[in-house]
Amino acid sequence: MLNYIWGILIIISIIVGAFTGNISNVTKAAIESSKDAITLALTMLGILAMWSGLMRVAETAGIIQALTKKLNPILNFLFPEIPKNHESRKYIATNIVANMLGLGWAATPPGLKAMESLQKINPDKSQASVSMCTFLIINISSVQIISINMIAYRLQYGSVNPTEIIGPSLIATLLSTVVGVIYAKIMARTVPRNMGGHGK
Amino acid sequence: MKIIAIISDLTIPLIFLGIIVYGMLKKVPIFDEFVKGAKTGLETVVNILPTFIGLMVSIGMLRASGALDLFGELVTPIARLIRFPEQLVPIVLMRSISSSAATGLVLDIFKTFGPDSLIGRMTSVIMGCTETIFYTMSIYFISVKIRKTRYTLSGALLANLAGIIVSVILTYAIFD
Structure with a gap:
């Protein structure tokens, strides 16, 4: 399912981007977004580790x-x-x-x-x-x-x-x-x- | 409405307190267990990271291309009629299909409008009370080889819809 969704999202972006004159922004967004994903993961690492730790205590208890x-x-x-x-x-x-x-x-x-x-x-x-x-x-x-x-x-x-x-x-x-x-x-x-x- | 704010503030401290006190009473080595659990949490994040990068890239591209705005304009008249922010329409459509794709769209909303804007808060509440339907149903039913799922799908969709309606009403009532 995700394979199709992902492909379709990218195809739509490139086609629409070409028609609306935003194609250079599309390129920039691809690079920026991958960077954002890593920054976000850093926050997630802390919070999810903390929560999983707490839940592990709950489970063992x-x-x-x-x-x-x-x-x-x-x-x-x-x-x-x-x-x-x-x-x-x-x-x-x-x-x-x-x-x-x-x-x-x-x-x-x-x-x-x-x-x-x-x-x-x-x-x-x-x-x-x-x-x-x-x-x-x-x-x-x-x-x-x-x-x-x-x-x-x-x-x-x-x-x-x-x-x-x-x-x-x-x-x-x-x-x-x-x-x-x-x-x-x-x-x-x-x-x-x-x-x-x-x-x- | 004040009581809802109090619930928001107290839930996490109370969960901490309950688990720590109960753990100590049961003589669980709480810190050792916490550390073990935290390690699995780190692994979870590292495991989903590649999926995350892939989806955030595709949704970033979609936003930059202007396709989301075009779609927004298309559904604006209907969305206005029911006071539903048109920017959230793609999220609720995607929510039942793929949790991670919907999350990508939510992050896009946070980036554009901020998590403390009205639509940022509304989308947070919606994501907290809705679930991925198709994926869960296929895993559970395929595991026992059942193809006729009867009213499961309609029930799950209805429950998600109810969650969305309540989220919209509550967000307007509390934060607007």
Whole structure:
């Protein structure tokens, strides 16, 4: 996907640049931007290293496991169709908690495990079960407590108060997840299997 | 609205405090673990750096060519109607497809308008509450060989849209 996007962006830039007489600026931008990327990476190095360090402490201390246990009542509401004590619950909970803490790398492995174990109890292996749809919608609209990357970018470009966006982001991410969950709940009741989706 | 500002100021200190105190109670060698984690953070940045250079170059070229302005003019009438800054239209279109390409566009906004401008703040909030859809869906569904994804895509798009709408309303309410 990115291969096409990248190619198309560059082709458009050169064609439009030639027509609008900005072609020399396009050349200059190519060189300037690569330099900018490195300056930005220097800021990112500091902030992301600091954050990953802190999150590693959280992980070793068992905070993720502790939060995962607390998630049980919520899982009962979100996934009433998953049998109690089914292994997928543990994976789903870990995935949700890791996403909340902004640990993308820690979220994907349990997420894939969750899909695998949900597939075992899926009556029709060729299409997504209700639990899978709910899980993916929650995963994608995930409640992220802090988007540390955005804070780093803001700092790099001279923001006076880079963290001022945490409050509004938190509310927006919560509401987007609520909308996703409500939609998933309604669709689970109204859309019969074999309907919707792409593929064959 | 004041409470939102307080949340913004206190979240990071509270996360620090919570993790450090909990870690000490559990007798975790907190500093040693911090150092190990910081090392993986450095690796993450170094690993994404080549992608970053590539994308920032392409988006820098796109901005310099004037193509983004042309596109902006095209969507201005609709964007004005819903009070949505036309400069952010390419970002929200790109957001569901590629996180890194959207980030490149965001950095372009920061460079041109500054992160503390209204549209700088709005784009920050939008990026904080939306996610890449197509990439995540393909990885998760391909791993279990499912091709019929039913209402997952529409649900994910709807959630992202809700996030964007709330971000715009909140940004106007808090920062304007």
